Amino acid sequence: MLKTQELQLNIGPQHPSTHGVFRLIATIDGETVIDLKPVFGYLHRNHEQIAEVSTYIQIMPFTDRLDYFNSMANNFGYALAVEKLAGIEVPQRANYIRVLMAELTRILNHAAAIGFMLNDMGAWQTPLAFGMREREKILDLFEMASGARMMCNYFRFGGIWRDLPPEFLPQLQGLMQGLPTFFDEFERLLKQNEILLGRSVDVGILPKEVAASYSVTGPMLRASGIAYDLRRADGYSVYPELDFDIPVGAVGDVYDRFLVRLAEMRESYRILQQVIERLPETTGGHINPAMASMNKQKSLRPPPGDAYGRVESPKGELGFYLVSDGSDTPYRYKVRAPSFINLTPLGDMCRGHTVADVVVILGSIDIVMGEVDR
């Protein structure tokens, strides 16, 4: 038996495969990881404290910067929490447009997340370019509706900023025609690829019970076989009126996470089809008339109390816990960031794998440092 010595390996904070400014302290024995500790906080800007000195509407553009891939989903969660706190109704049409945006966000996030995960496996840029191409088309739609591609700031309390412009739906329908081709092609490109299989099957297994005890959410939890989807579990907004299935994985390895994301894109596509079909018949405007003016938005003073609003963001459960003391700024504002909590089991998942697998496992979690560090 060869005598070996443990070694501490520092990956990051500036490393191309760590998805931002993120550091991993790995204890390795040869190529095998014995222990791994994530270190972060390099991007910490105390978002929560900034929020405690801002009025409620001023926080909305800051939420865009949490998970900068999914600003619409972040807006959704925050708007939902404030609406719960202040008891604001949302008209049906606004709700449908919100769901439309949230599902487009899910498609673009998963397309990019799979692409980045493949980047981490060494398929440098080719699969990512496929995902990015679709993402660009969706960002064009966001720009048309909200005025910005990534930092949308589109949601308002009680509705959304503006109704969809007339050229939005034709372009969306064009995109919808192309999406199935994209899904099929993406699947053909990757699903049975030997290299992907070799790198991801039985890598980073997170068993069902362990995943639940780690409070993991989103595609990661579903890949472990637990059908926990807030769109079903909470049934917020108009999701109870929509048909969609919840894909879950059987093993809980990196390959299952990849497959669950692929399947979720198809489910989002189904939701989009239903939303587009129903959108012309929806009632109510794009915003609750009581909250329609910016004056109402900025002088919002919810009654004292607390509320926890959460949405199924593409990365998992995105929750906002708000405490109001009756003034125009929140007394406490807390973000339950899915990327942050999904990182907790990283050390456990990597144990026993090689250093090269660590990068793939990290890629399969799909983190965004803007949200982890807040």
Place this chain on the structure above:
Amino acid sequence: MSTENRGKTYTVERGATKLRAGQGLGTGLGVVIKHFADAFTKKLDSPEKTSGVFTVQYPEERLPLAEAYRNFPILLYDDASGQELCTSCFQCQRICPPQVIHMAQAKDPATGKAIPAVSAFVIEYDACMSCGLCAEVCPFDAIKMDQEFELSTDYHSGLTVDKTDLNRPISFYEKLAPTFWGEVKDGALKKLQANIKRRPGELGIAPQMLGKVPTNPETAPLELRTTT
């Protein structure tokens, strides 16, 4: 509402996970080669297409911007009279999330009273986050979002922009966003007319229009005015 009938839970199909002697690799390469070939013949110019070249040769070739596209805020003034729409009500300064808008209210030199015009207006473009809340809150439609995005510079202080550089004529904004301006045009001009009556002399006229437009005809010369 019952949710059971709205969807089910299913386990994703893992397929054959054993290596099959390059078969999957070949399928994947087929997709890549098809796209590679398409790149020479096709152009991806509408959303339903999924192959072809979709990059453009910026800056020679530019994609159109959406009407709603917003970058940094600008101030508007009336083309004909040169009067600024801003009345320094401080709404945008208060709502700005990163607090980059600063302004000072104009004062009547004769009486020292505040009048609805702005004497100094500064926006720090370097810290502006383009959220658009200022344009949304402005009750006089004086501050709007510009679509100019090529602002990179090696002169950092130049990104602290004052009123002279922020001012744009209404016709400029009307060209950028005809629908948006059409919605608010009548109200904005009506409010401007009311405000012009309370602006003596040159106050409220955009700096670049001074000398090109007559001073405010609605108000009498300074020495003739009675103090109110």
Place this chain on the structure above:
Amino acid sequence: MASWSTDDLKAALARDLPGVLAAYLPPQLSAPAEPRKKGAQAPVDLLSTQDALIHPHCIADVARYLRDTHSYTLLTNLTAVDYLRDNVIELVYHFARVDGGVLTVKTRVPREAPTLPSLAPTWPGADFQEREAYDLYGVIFQGHQNLRRIYMWDEFEGFPMRKDFPKQGDKYIGEGE
């Protein structure tokens, strides 16, 4: 089994774990406070709550009870809130079930000695969230294996999210800049 309401939770806790529920008595406003200035807000009793309020030393029991007996398997969220005026730090736990429903459990510790048992040994998902609460609020979780700062650097002094942490100035440079 349908998801619980707050009252169900309180009833179940009173039945199965006697003695964990803490009572909150609103402050006795004996004498009418001095007449408020016109326009000033009435002081709000931020501590009054409808949610289940438990004694801090019972949190691990309650968490285990909810998980093992009633399948609230996910510790979704863990938040600290600083009530400076009332001199308490409140810990808010959100427990979620896979088939829907979320329960709020609150507990309060004094600001000077914010100590309570950690959930991390039995519930590893609490690991980072407790470290966050320690980092930003200084709450000590007894039994946590690795209670170190998570966002701020290790040498940082003070707890930046506490309400009495200075919001202006730089502690290393001084008040001016």
